[in-house]
Amino acid sequence: MGKFFLDDTFLARWVSGDLSAEELEAFKKSSDYNKFNKINEAAEKLKAPTYNKQDVFSKLQERLEVEKANKKTEKHIMPKWVYGAAAILVIVFGIFYFLNLKSHYKTGFGEQLAITLPDNSKVQLNANSQVDFNSKLWSNNREVKLVGEAFFDVEKGSTFKVCTDIGVVEVLGTEFNVIARPNFFEIQCYEGRVKVKGIDVNEAAVLTEGKAFRIVNGTIEEWTFSNKNASWLLGESTFTNTPLFQVIKTFENQFNVTFNASKIDINQKFTGGFTHKNLKLALTTVFETMNISYVIKDKNKIMLVNKGH
Incomplete structure (x- = not known):
């Protein structure tokens, strides 16, 4: 197990199925594989306890660092606690990967x-x-x-x-x-x-x-509503009595632009839609109907002002 344990991530990668074919094959041939496999099988059946993962990981890391230092002077001695720490590591990472993997x-x-x-x-x-x-x-x-x-x-x-x-x-x-x-x-x-x-x-x-x-x-x-599909799947955003701040947010998400809307009422409602294919056409479609003027600055910054101001 010594050569495997030199890699702090080995057991975690084994539990999560991320070992290479060569690593897995070599591990299976080692004398320690059956011990850790039994521990892992038991870990998968456990219900996740309430614990502070950061504290557990920190303590294990501290012990691993001590072990690395000891290896410099005792290369051929494997302390007994290593097997216990490794068993805990398998259980902790098993719970973490199988119950918390997103x-x-x-x-x-x-x-x-x-x-x-x-x-x-x-x-x-x-x-x-x-x-x-x-x-x-x-x-x-x-x-x-x-x-x-x-x-x-x-x-x-x-x-x-x-x-x-x-x-x-x-x-x-x-x-x-x-x-x-x-x-x-x-x-x-x-x-x-x-x-x-x-x-x-x-x-x-x-x-x-x-x-x-x-x-x-x-x-x-x-x-x-009567439409059969979400319009944005077809390249157009549509709105029903929607606050203008949400319409503006949709513009920003689709075209990667930002708005200065400090001179208009962003809570006024809009019903209609705009295309995702042409920014200027989309701006005209929405804001002309609401009597709002727009000015494009620096390619991706847009100023909105009520007409007549």
Whole structure:
């Protein structure tokens, strides 16, 4: 085991399945493999205890550093505590990797990303958004954390949750779109049935096909719609009585621009849409209808002013 233990990450990489074929084969041939394999199998059956991971890792690291120093003068002696520390390391990293391993996906400005979840549910991630989920525990916990906007096509099965900082969406199997931005939470149901509950708003709603739900600065709104797909999947953002600050945020995410909107009312409502293919056309489409002038500065900075000022 000595040559393996020289690598502090070896056991963690073994537990998480990240060893190379050569490393794994050599490890299996070692006299220590069966001992650590039994420990790992037992670790996978354990329920995660309450503990401070940072403290555990720090203490183990301190002991490993001491061991490295000792090896300089006692190269042929393996202290008995090493096997105990290694066993603890396997259990700690086993719990960490198998119970806390997250899959993380993120898009940049103007990007979209298609994601297939472990149960073949589909997520289409809109610009400047991210999702996280635990792939190791997916069969028992179908839950994703969303920041930004995404369209979900969920396979039927156990409860599927989309968690955001403002609210939670629960479904069994359906198609729906979620937007989760600061002070703005919106859900549109395109198929099936969706349950929505705000975190700070003590009210829940059940949405069916063509129903929408929104929380803006703590205020709840509901309405109906007729389109069959989220428009942004087709290259256009559309809005229904949406505060202008959310429209502006969508512009920024799609075109990688910034706005100076200090001279206008960003809470006024907008109904309509804009294309993702042409910035000037999109700006004209939205702001001309609202009697707002725009000036593009330095390619990606835009000043908004009410006409007549």
